[in-house]
Amino acid sequence: MKKIALTPVNSTRLINHGPVVMVTSGADKPNIFTAAWNMPVAREENSAIVALAINPDHYSYHLIKEHGQFVLNIPGMELLDMVIICGSTSGREIDKFKETGLTPIKAQAVDTPLIGECIGHIECIFEDEPRPGLILGRVVAASVAEDLFDECWKIEEVKNRTIHHLGGKYFSYPAERVISQ
Amino acid sequence: MKKIALTPVNSTRLINHGPVVMVTSGADKPNIFTAAWNMPVAREENSAIVALAINPDHYSYHLIKEHGQFVLNIPGMELLDMVIICGSTSGREIDKFKETGLTPIKAQAVDTPLIGECIGHIECIFEDEPRPGLILGRVVAASVAEDLFDECWKIEEVKNRTIHHLGGKYFSYPAERVISQ
Numbered sequence: 001m002k003k004i005a006l007t008p009v010n011s012t013r014l015i016n017h018g019p020v021v022m023v024t025s026g027a028d029k030p031n032i033f034t035a036a037w038n039m040p041v042a043r044e045e046n047s048a049i050v051a052l053a054i055n056p057d058h059y060s061y062h063l064i065k066e067h068g069q070f071v072l073n074i075p076g077m078e079l080l081d082m083v084i085i086c087g088s089t090s091g092r093e094i095d096k097f098k099e100t101g102l103t104p105i106k107a108q109a110v111d112t113p114l115i116g117e118c119i120g121h122i123e124c125i126f127e128d129e130p131r132p133g134l135i136l137g138r139v140v141a142a143s144v145a146e147d148l149f150d151e152c153w154k155i156e157e158v159k160n161r162t163i164h165h166l167g168g169k170y171f172s173y174p175a176e177r178v179i180s181q
Numbered sequence: 182m183k184k185i186a187l188t189p190v191n192s193t194r195l196i197n198h199g200p201v202v203m204v205t206s207g208a209d210k211p212n213i214f215t216a217a218w219n220m221p222v223a224r225e226e227n228s229a230i231v232a233l234a235i236n237p238d239h240y241s242y243h244l245i246k247e248h249g250q251f252v253l254n255i256p257g258m259e260l261l262d263m264v265i266i267c268g269s270t271s272g273r274e275i276d277k278f279k280e281t282g283l284t285p286i287k288a289q290a291v292d293t294p295l296i297g298e299c300i301g302h303i304e305c306i307f308e309d310e311p312r313p314g315l316i317l318g319r320v321v322a323a324s325v326a327e328d329l330f331d332e333c334w335k336i337e338e339v340k341n342r343t344i345h346h347l348g349g350k351y352f353s354y355p356a357e358r359v360i361s362q
Contacts, residue, residue, distance in 0.1 A: 016217055017345035017353060018199005036197055039220040041234045041315055051232060051315070053222045077359075084361050130311030134222055134232070152348035164198035164345070164355060167333035172198060172355035175342075178258075180265050180350045 003143040011142030012040035014120040019162035021072040025063035027111040032096040033060035034087030036165035059091040069110040074120035076160030109141035184324040192323030193221035195301040200343035202253040206244035208292040213277040214241035215268030217346035240272040250291040255301035257341030290322035301325040
């Protein structure tokens with residue numbers, strides 16, 4: 001899947017509509033964590049700030065705090081099984097890249113790897129934790145699958161659409177792109 | 182539209198999948214503001230915390246800070262035109278309830294009104310502002326259209342589905358409810 005770079009400012013468009021992200025953290029022994037609770041917080045002149053809520057008991061929380069960086073990888077629906085596995089197991093017990101067969105790929109600006117099979121990536125440096133488990137990140141690089149994005153996600157051409165978590169075992173994905181008047 | 186109460190803890194399921202919300206603030210002269218950047222932050226024993234990003238220049242920002250409360254109202258696709266109006270005009274210049282014809286309804290636990298035509302409501306007390314424009318709210322009450330929700334949004338039965346903002350003039354809505362294995 002060919003990826004193109006997005007500016008950090010425009011990276012907010014990857015998660016503007018509320019998809020699940022697969023968060024990678026760590027470097028030598030990276031982990032993967034599934035998170036529905038994420039959002040853009042601010043667009044600045046040359047950067048953007050994103051927020052991620054994560055339980056401080058989780059292994060990924062400690063990796064993010066220890067390494068000071070993380071990546072929000074946006075999966076398409078074809079990765080739903082992997083999203084479930086990474087959201088219901090602990091990196092303390094298993095190597096999630098090995099367990100899922102997902103491919104770690106070198107990032108542009110951080111040491112934490114991207115997930116090659118994901119359709120978008122937001123590379124972040126830890127910025128602040130204003131409340132336990134509420135992580136703010138500064139976006140330093142971003143990329144997206146070339147054929148799936150123009151000024152936003154091209155839903156009508158994306159067979160492999162973003163995943164949205166309704167709660168529990170229920171998920172959804174966007175139906176079509178609607179242009180407002 | 183008949184609404185049923187949801188516990189504050191379960192209110193997170195109304196926005197778990199990333200819909201646009203119409204934020205009401207103020208009391209005597211309430212305002213409406215459209216926000217794509219919102220998420221749950223924590224589920225606690227008897228409450229929940231939600232986050233909302235809002236430009237500090239906006240009129241609603243001042244109303245939230247002044248009154249210490251706000252409501253996240255979840256619109257369905259039939260309100261897309263109202264979502265656009267409330268996201269592109271200022272409450273300093275117009276009365277958005279009057280402009281849109283939307284109906285202010287008495288809330289359960291706050292003085293700020295709900296929007297009667299919306300399909301879900303999360304009533305919040307201002308909790309903290311850890312960064313300018315990043316508002317945290319404590320959920321004190323919530324409600325949802327009775328026929329559209331069981332343990333989460335019943336997408337397959339919801340003709341009036343939640344709105345998701347892809348960016349700029351582009352929007353989407355959930356296609357169906359997928360049950361993971």
